[in-house]
Amino acid sequence: MTIDRKRFKNLFSLTGKTAVITGTGGLLGEVYAHALAAAGAAVVLTDLKRERCDGLAACVTSEWGVQSIAVGCDVTQRNDWERLREILCDRFTSVDILVNNAGFTNASRIEGYSDGFDTFPDMAWKSILDVNLTGVFMGCQVIGKMMTEKRTGSIINVASQYGVVSPNHTIYDGTGVSQPVAYSVSKAGVIALTRYLATCWGETGVRVNSLTPGGVFDKHTDPFLTRFSALNPMGRMCDRDELAGAVVFLASDAASYMTGHNLVVDGGWTVW
Numbered sequence: 001m002t003i004d005r006k007r008f009k010n011l012f013s014l015t016g017k018t019a020v021i022t023g024t025g026g027l028l029g030e031v032y033a034h035a036l037a038a039a040g041a042a043v044v045l046t047d048l049k050r051e052r053c054d055g056l057a058a059c060v061t062s063e064w065g066v067q068s069i070a071v072g073c074d075v076t077q078r079n080d081w082e083r084l085r086e087i088l089c090d091r092f093t094s095v096d097i098l099v100n101n102a103g104f105t106n107a108s109r110i111e112g113y114s115d116g117f118d119t120f121p122d123m124a125w126k127s128i129l130d131v132n133l134t135g136v137f138m139g140c141q142v143i144g145k146m147m148t149e150k151r152t153g154s155i156i157n158v159a160s161q162y163g164v165v166s167p168n169h170t171i172y173d174g175t176g177v178s179q180p181v182a183y184s185v186s187k188a189g190v191i192a193l194t195r196y197l198a199t200c201w202g203e204t205g206v207r208v209n210s211l212t213p214g215g216v217f218d219k220h221t222d223p224f225l226t227r228f229s230a231l232n233p234m235g236r237m238c239d240r241d242e243l244a245g246a247v248v249f250l251a252s253d254a255a256s257y258m259t260g261h262n263l264v265v266d267g268g269w270t271v272w
Protein backbone atom coordinates (compact mmCIF):
# COMPACT_ATOMS: atom_id res chain seq x y z
CA MET A 1 0.00 0.00 0.00
CA THR A 2 1.34 3.42 -0.91
CA ILE A 3 1.14 6.43 1.34
CA ASP A 4 -0.95 9.33 -0.01
CA ARG A 5 1.66 12.06 0.48
CA LYS A 6 -0.38 14.69 -1.36
CA ARG A 7 -3.18 14.21 1.17
CA PHE A 8 -0.75 14.78 4.03
CA LYS A 9 0.32 18.09 2.53
CA ASN A 10 -3.26 19.40 2.51
CA LEU A 11 -4.40 17.62 5.65
CA PHE A 12 -5.58 20.78 7.42
CA SER A 13 -6.64 22.72 4.33
CA LEU A 14 -10.25 23.91 4.15
CA THR A 15 -9.93 25.53 0.74
CA GLY A 16 -13.17 25.25 -1.24
CA LYS A 17 -15.21 24.51 1.88
CA THR A 18 -17.97 26.60 3.48
CA ALA A 19 -18.31 26.90 7.25
CA VAL A 20 -21.29 28.19 9.24
CA ILE A 21 -20.54 29.42 12.75
CA THR A 22 -23.18 30.46 15.28
CA GLY A 23 -22.65 33.03 18.03
CA THR A 24 -19.83 34.83 16.21
CA GLY A 25 -20.65 38.06 18.03
CA GLY A 26 -18.97 36.71 21.17
CA LEU A 27 -15.51 35.93 22.52
CA LEU A 28 -14.80 32.58 20.86
CA GLY A 29 -16.84 32.81 17.64
CA GLU A 30 -14.43 35.43 16.36
CA VAL A 31 -11.51 33.02 16.87
CA TYR A 32 -13.29 30.21 15.00
CA ALA A 33 -14.15 32.59 12.13
CA HIS A 34 -10.52 33.67 11.67
CA ALA A 35 -9.12 30.16 12.18
CA LEU A 36 -11.39 28.51 9.60
CA ALA A 37 -10.90 31.37 7.13
CA ALA A 38 -7.11 31.20 7.58
CA ALA A 39 -7.34 27.52 6.60
CA GLY A 40 -9.17 28.57 3.42
CA ALA A 41 -12.88 28.18 4.20
CA ALA A 42 -15.58 30.65 3.20
CA VAL A 43 -17.34 31.57 6.44
CA VAL A 44 -20.95 32.39 7.26
CA LEU A 45 -21.07 34.31 10.51
CA THR A 46 -24.30 34.25 12.49
CA ASP A 47 -25.55 35.65 15.77
CA LEU A 48 -28.79 36.88 17.31
CA LYS A 49 -28.42 40.17 15.49
CA ARG A 50 -26.70 40.39 12.12
CA GLU A 51 -24.99 43.72 12.93
CA ARG A 52 -22.84 41.90 15.49
CA CYS A 53 -21.24 39.96 12.63
CA ASP A 54 -21.08 42.56 9.85
CA GLY A 55 -17.74 44.09 10.89
CA LEU A 56 -16.18 40.70 11.51
CA ALA A 57 -17.26 39.46 8.06
CA ALA A 58 -15.57 42.44 6.38
CA CYS A 59 -12.44 41.95 8.48
CA VAL A 60 -12.21 38.21 7.71
CA THR A 61 -12.55 38.80 3.97
CA SER A 62 -9.92 41.52 3.87
CA GLU A 63 -7.49 39.55 6.03
CA TRP A 64 -7.80 36.07 4.54
CA GLY A 65 -9.21 36.71 1.04
CA VAL A 66 -12.13 34.32 1.50
CA GLN A 67 -15.85 34.96 1.11
CA SER A 68 -17.52 35.88 4.37
CA ILE A 69 -21.11 36.89 4.99
CA ALA A 70 -23.10 37.85 8.09
CA VAL A 71 -26.59 36.47 8.74
CA GLY A 72 -28.89 37.08 11.71
CA CYS A 73 -29.97 33.79 13.29
CA ASP A 74 -31.51 33.15 16.68
CA VAL A 75 -30.56 29.51 17.21
CA THR A 76 -33.69 28.88 19.28
CA GLN A 77 -35.98 29.77 16.35
CA ARG A 78 -36.61 27.11 13.72
CA ASN A 79 -37.75 29.79 11.24
CA ASP A 80 -34.35 31.47 11.55
CA TRP A 81 -32.55 28.18 10.81
CA GLU A 82 -34.80 27.61 7.78
CA ARG A 83 -34.11 31.14 6.51
CA LEU A 84 -30.39 30.57 7.00
CA ARG A 85 -30.65 27.32 5.02
CA GLU A 86 -32.30 29.21 2.13
CA ILE A 87 -29.53 31.82 2.13
CA LEU A 88 -26.91 29.06 2.14
CA CYS A 89 -28.59 27.28 -0.78
CA ASP A 90 -28.70 30.56 -2.76
CA ARG A 91 -25.11 31.62 -2.05
CA PHE A 92 -23.06 28.41 -1.75
CA THR A 93 -22.88 25.06 -3.51
CA SER A 94 -22.54 23.17 -0.23
CA VAL A 95 -22.14 23.59 3.50
CA ASP A 96 -19.22 21.52 4.77
CA ILE A 97 -18.69 22.69 8.35
CA LEU A 98 -21.12 23.75 11.09
CA VAL A 99 -19.78 25.10 14.38
CA ASN A 100 -22.60 25.26 16.93
CA ASN A 101 -20.91 27.81 19.15
CA ALA A 102 -23.72 30.16 20.26
CA GLY A 103 -24.18 29.92 23.98
CA PHE A 104 -26.07 31.28 26.93
CA THR A 105 -23.10 32.30 29.07
CA ASN A 106 -22.13 34.61 31.90
CA ALA A 107 -22.30 37.41 29.29
CA SER A 108 -25.99 36.72 28.56
CA ARG A 109 -28.16 38.45 31.12
CA ILE A 110 -31.17 36.78 32.72
CA GLU A 111 -32.63 37.16 36.18
CA GLY A 112 -31.48 34.40 38.47
CA TYR A 113 -28.51 33.28 36.32
CA SER A 114 -26.20 33.41 39.34
CA ASP A 115 -28.60 31.69 41.74
CA GLY A 116 -27.58 28.46 43.40
CA PHE A 117 -29.41 25.21 42.74
CA ASP A 118 -32.00 25.56 45.53
CA THR A 119 -33.51 28.74 44.11
CA PHE A 120 -32.56 28.46 40.45
CA PRO A 121 -35.55 29.87 38.50
CA ASP A 122 -37.50 27.82 35.95
CA MET A 123 -37.23 30.65 33.44
CA ALA A 124 -33.42 30.72 33.59
CA TRP A 125 -33.32 26.92 33.31
CA LYS A 126 -35.52 27.01 30.20
CA SER A 127 -33.66 29.90 28.57
CA ILE A 128 -30.24 28.30 29.02
CA LEU A 129 -31.35 24.89 27.77
CA ASP A 130 -33.11 26.54 24.85
CA VAL A 131 -29.97 28.23 23.53
CA ASN A 132 -27.29 25.74 24.58
CA LEU A 133 -29.06 22.49 23.78
CA THR A 134 -32.22 23.02 21.70
CA GLY A 135 -30.32 25.47 19.48
CA VAL A 136 -27.69 22.82 18.78
CA PHE A 137 -30.40 20.20 18.14
CA MET A 138 -32.09 22.46 15.57
CA GLY A 139 -28.81 23.39 13.88
CA CYS A 140 -27.85 19.74 13.52
CA GLN A 141 -31.29 18.92 12.15
CA VAL A 142 -31.53 21.71 9.57
CA ILE A 143 -27.91 22.12 8.43
CA GLY A 144 -27.08 18.47 9.12
CA LYS A 145 -29.79 17.46 6.64
CA MET A 146 -28.05 19.51 3.94
CA MET A 147 -24.87 17.64 4.76
CA THR A 148 -26.35 14.14 4.82
CA GLU A 149 -27.95 14.84 1.43
CA LYS A 150 -24.48 15.64 0.05
CA ARG A 151 -23.00 12.77 2.09
CA THR A 152 -20.21 14.92 3.50
CA GLY A 153 -19.70 17.37 6.35
CA SER A 154 -18.25 18.06 9.76
CA ILE A 155 -20.33 19.32 12.68
CA ILE A 156 -18.55 20.70 15.73
CA ASN A 157 -20.74 21.24 18.79
CA VAL A 158 -19.17 23.46 21.42
CA ALA A 159 -19.57 21.98 24.90
CA SER A 160 -17.66 22.92 28.08
CA GLN A 161 -15.48 21.36 30.74
CA TYR A 162 -18.53 21.74 32.97
CA GLY A 163 -20.40 19.30 30.75
CA VAL A 164 -17.68 16.75 31.57
CA VAL A 165 -17.10 17.45 35.27
CA SER A 166 -19.01 19.52 37.79
CA PRO A 167 -17.80 23.03 38.62
CA ASN A 168 -15.83 23.31 41.84
CA HIS A 169 -18.35 25.51 43.69
CA THR A 170 -15.79 26.83 46.17
CA ILE A 171 -14.07 29.15 43.68
CA TYR A 172 -17.03 31.37 42.72
CA ASP A 173 -18.10 33.00 45.96
CA GLY A 174 -17.68 36.79 45.74
CA THR A 175 -16.15 36.72 42.25
CA GLY A 176 -19.05 37.88 40.04
CA VAL A 177 -18.63 34.67 38.01
CA SER A 178 -21.09 31.80 38.34
CA GLN A 179 -21.70 28.37 36.87
CA PRO A 180 -25.41 27.62 37.01
CA VAL A 181 -26.86 24.12 37.03
CA ALA A 182 -28.55 24.57 33.65
CA TYR A 183 -25.24 25.44 31.99
CA SER A 184 -23.60 22.18 33.10
CA VAL A 185 -26.64 20.12 32.20
CA SER A 186 -26.98 21.74 28.77
CA LYS A 187 -23.32 21.13 27.95
CA ALA A 188 -23.48 17.49 29.07
CA GLY A 189 -26.50 17.25 26.76
CA VAL A 190 -24.45 18.66 23.88
CA ILE A 191 -21.89 15.88 24.34
CA ALA A 192 -24.66 13.24 24.46
CA LEU A 193 -26.38 14.70 21.37
CA THR A 194 -23.04 14.62 19.55
CA ARG A 195 -22.53 10.93 20.31
CA TYR A 196 -26.11 10.11 19.34
CA LEU A 197 -25.76 11.82 15.96
CA ALA A 198 -22.35 10.30 15.31
CA THR A 199 -23.91 6.85 15.49
CA CYS A 200 -27.03 7.88 13.51
CA TRP A 201 -24.97 9.35 10.72
CA GLY A 202 -21.85 7.18 10.91
CA GLU A 203 -22.23 5.86 7.38
CA THR A 204 -23.48 9.08 5.76
CA GLY A 205 -20.08 10.78 5.52
CA VAL A 206 -21.12 13.41 8.08
CA ARG A 207 -18.91 13.50 11.18
CA VAL A 208 -20.21 14.97 14.44
CA ASN A 209 -17.78 15.86 17.24
CA SER A 210 -17.84 18.13 20.24
CA LEU A 211 -15.19 20.61 21.28
CA THR A 212 -14.84 21.15 25.01
CA PRO A 213 -13.00 24.33 26.00
CA GLY A 214 -11.79 24.91 29.53
CA GLY A 215 -12.07 28.34 31.13
CA VAL A 216 -11.02 31.01 28.63
CA PHE A 217 -9.40 34.18 29.90
CA ASP A 218 -11.60 37.24 29.36
CA LYS A 219 -10.26 40.02 31.59
CA HIS A 220 -10.95 37.89 34.69
CA THR A 221 -9.64 39.37 37.90
CA ASP A 222 -8.71 38.11 41.34
CA PRO A 223 -9.81 36.31 43.41
CA PHE A 224 -11.37 34.21 40.62
CA LEU A 225 -8.23 34.14 38.46
CA THR A 226 -5.96 32.89 41.23
CA ARG A 227 -8.47 30.33 42.51
CA PHE A 228 -9.17 28.98 39.02
CA SER A 229 -5.51 28.84 38.03
CA ALA A 230 -4.59 26.96 41.19
CA LEU A 231 -7.01 24.18 40.20
CA ASN A 232 -5.71 23.88 36.64
CA PRO A 233 -2.74 21.55 36.00
CA MET A 234 -1.26 24.14 33.59
CA GLY A 235 -1.74 26.83 36.23
CA ARG A 236 -3.60 29.28 34.02
CA MET A 237 -6.74 29.96 31.97
CA CYS A 238 -6.92 29.26 28.24
CA ASP A 239 -5.91 31.98 25.79
CA ARG A 240 -8.82 32.10 23.32
CA ASP A 241 -6.43 31.68 20.36
CA GLU A 242 -5.49 28.25 21.74
CA LEU A 243 -8.84 26.89 20.53
CA ALA A 244 -8.09 27.66 16.87
CA GLY A 245 -6.11 24.47 16.18
CA ALA A 246 -8.81 22.21 17.61
CA VAL A 247 -11.61 23.66 15.49
CA VAL A 248 -9.54 23.49 12.27
CA PHE A 249 -8.48 19.93 13.12
CA LEU A 250 -12.05 18.69 13.66
CA ALA A 251 -13.27 20.50 10.53
CA SER A 252 -10.52 19.13 8.31
CA ASP A 253 -9.51 15.91 6.62
CA ALA A 254 -7.00 15.40 9.45
CA ALA A 255 -9.94 14.17 11.54
CA SER A 256 -11.52 12.09 8.76
CA TYR A 257 -11.88 8.96 10.97
CA MET A 258 -13.16 10.81 14.02
CA THR A 259 -16.82 11.03 14.92
CA GLY A 260 -18.61 11.14 18.26
CA HIS A 261 -15.42 12.37 19.91
CA ASN A 262 -15.29 15.03 22.60
CA LEU A 263 -12.05 16.97 22.04
CA VAL A 264 -11.11 18.49 25.39
CA VAL A 265 -8.91 21.62 25.41
CA ASP A 266 -8.79 22.45 29.10
CA GLY A 267 -5.15 22.60 30.23
CA GLY A 268 -5.75 19.29 32.03
CA TRP A 269 -8.64 20.48 34.24
CA THR A 270 -10.66 17.26 33.75
CA VAL A 271 -7.64 14.98 34.12
CA TRP A 272 -7.19 15.07 37.89
Ligand SMILES: NC(=O)c1ccc[n+]([C@@H]2O[C@H](COP(=O)([O-])OP(=O)(O)OC[C@H]3O[C@@H](n4cnc5c(N)ncnc54)[C@H](O)[C@@H]3O)[C@@H](O)[C@H]2O)c1
Binds near residue numbers: 026047105131
Ligand atom coordinates in the same frame (compact mmCIF):
# COMPACT_ATOMS: atom_id res chain seq x y z
N1 LIG B 1 -15.55 31.42 27.30
C1 LIG B 1 -15.36 30.29 27.98
O1 LIG B 1 -14.59 30.23 28.98
C2 LIG B 1 -16.02 29.02 27.53
C3 LIG B 1 -15.62 27.81 28.11
C4 LIG B 1 -16.24 26.64 27.73
C5 LIG B 1 -17.24 26.68 26.76
N2 LIG B 1 -17.61 27.86 26.22
C6 LIG B 1 -18.68 27.84 25.22
O2 LIG B 1 -18.17 28.40 24.04
C7 LIG B 1 -19.23 29.08 23.33
C8 LIG B 1 -18.83 30.52 23.07
O3 LIG B 1 -18.53 31.12 24.31
P1 LIG B 1 -18.12 32.65 24.41
O4 LIG B 1 -17.21 32.76 25.58
O5 LIG B 1 -17.70 33.17 23.09
O6 LIG B 1 -19.51 33.28 24.84
P2 LIG B 1 -20.08 34.75 24.55
O7 LIG B 1 -21.15 34.96 25.53
O8 LIG B 1 -18.97 35.71 24.45
O9 LIG B 1 -20.68 34.58 23.09
C9 LIG B 1 -21.83 33.81 22.87
C10 LIG B 1 -22.54 34.36 21.65
O10 LIG B 1 -23.73 33.60 21.46
C11 LIG B 1 -24.73 34.50 21.07
N3 LIG B 1 -26.06 33.99 21.39
C12 LIG B 1 -26.67 33.90 22.59
N4 LIG B 1 -27.92 33.46 22.44
C13 LIG B 1 -28.10 33.25 21.11
C14 LIG B 1 -29.19 32.82 20.32
N5 LIG B 1 -30.37 32.50 20.87
N6 LIG B 1 -29.03 32.73 18.99
C15 LIG B 1 -27.84 33.06 18.41
N7 LIG B 1 -26.78 33.50 19.10
C16 LIG B 1 -26.92 33.60 20.43
C17 LIG B 1 -24.46 35.79 21.85
O11 LIG B 1 -25.08 36.89 21.21
C18 LIG B 1 -22.94 35.84 21.80
O12 LIG B 1 -22.47 36.59 20.71
C19 LIG B 1 -20.46 28.94 24.22
O13 LIG B 1 -21.24 27.86 23.77
C20 LIG B 1 -19.89 28.67 25.58
O14 LIG B 1 -20.78 27.98 26.40
C21 LIG B 1 -17.02 29.03 26.58
